Amino acid sequence: MFAFMTLLDFFKVLGEFSTFAAAIPLGVGAYNFRRLEPARRGVWGLCLAALLAEQVARYYWKQNLPNVWTYHLLAPVLAVGWASIYRLWFAPKISPRLILGVGVLFLPYAVINGILWQSPLDSAFNSNVTVALAAMMVFFGVLYFYLQFNEPHASPLKGNFRFWINGGNLLYYSGSLFLFVIVQYLDNNSRFTSQVFILNAGFNITYMILLAVALWMPPLSPNQKAW
Template sequence: MSKELFDNLTLVASLILLAPLVILFFRFNALSLIQKKLSFIVILTVLVEIISWSLWYKKINNLPVYHFFTVIQFLLIVNIYRGALSQTFSKKFFTSLSIGFVVFAIINIVFFQDLLTFNSNATTLMGLIIIFLSLSYFYALLKEVKYSTLETNPMFWINSGFLIYFSSSLILFFMNNTLFKEVTEASLILWGLHAIINIVLTIFYIVAISVKPKKETNENNDFLIE
């Protein structure tokens, strides 16, 4: 992969984030709870991209930004699954998961990968946990006695995007600091593919924010599919 193609892919991956941001601006009051939770991830990602590009332009190491981004992103994602999997896992499970990951991230910074190093240990662990939660959500859907309309369920699109993104990025996160100390053809190809995966994830974000959840009625009460 040429450096020019890589730069174009990363630019597109950053610019496409403006699409869900625009949708949020016009639809925020009409969003369901799960969509509003996703909006915080979108806003955080846009802010991180702006800061990262600014530091890169000034030739300043932007890796410290991603250390903090990883932790905050993980907590926001876990908060989404806390509601979506409330019938599967207890609140204590998600609280322990959050605290445990934050502690691991701090230990990783202090003893293994400092702020100027890509935090592959933390991102790999995050990927494994999110994949587990994503598969758990799909399993919970299969166990439902009454099936809902998935195409209008924001959580279905969010969960699908997370599963595709973290499954595809897992190897890249794990290998980054061991195989790619310098910019090589191989590193450009893998990070170029990562940019494509980012674009795909953003498309899932766009769909998740755009759909209008339908109200489903069961025997006992009415509830909104989130």
């Protein structure tokens, strides 16, 4: 019984820590901010948005008030923000307008989803938008590595901060996509759902550590900037 309670306590701590995990890359990025180029400053800004949303949601949850509206606001911010970052990275290969347009499409989609299907006023989790965001991020991550590995003179990945960012994106969003699809469309068991969110907390902490590594690294060398 004691071991079981200890495990529950560990999961509780894991969930609590996950709500503050974005502070890790935020602190690293703030210390290293002057050396960050626009794309990594954008990543830093998205970490700030995520941390603020998590804290507002946590406060409302502690007050037993509906808090899912924060995620309804955060999802399109992340979609547009990441599309703006990827358009800079894909610019030599793919039209920046096309990449940014994918993110901008999330704005009307999120609004329509909130009005017709999953209203934040009804405390409905915006899983439709979350799944779509995860699918977009997985697509961008896979596309980045595909383009990178098809370069005739690809530079070592471990010294490239883009590798750590895209690796983190693929890890977190592919895991989230799998977990949320199961919960939303295949299994409605409350115990299973709580286990899924514990797993997602673990993914989130790992993700934020990888982003912190990327924000700590030095700027790219001229040959790395080629792509």
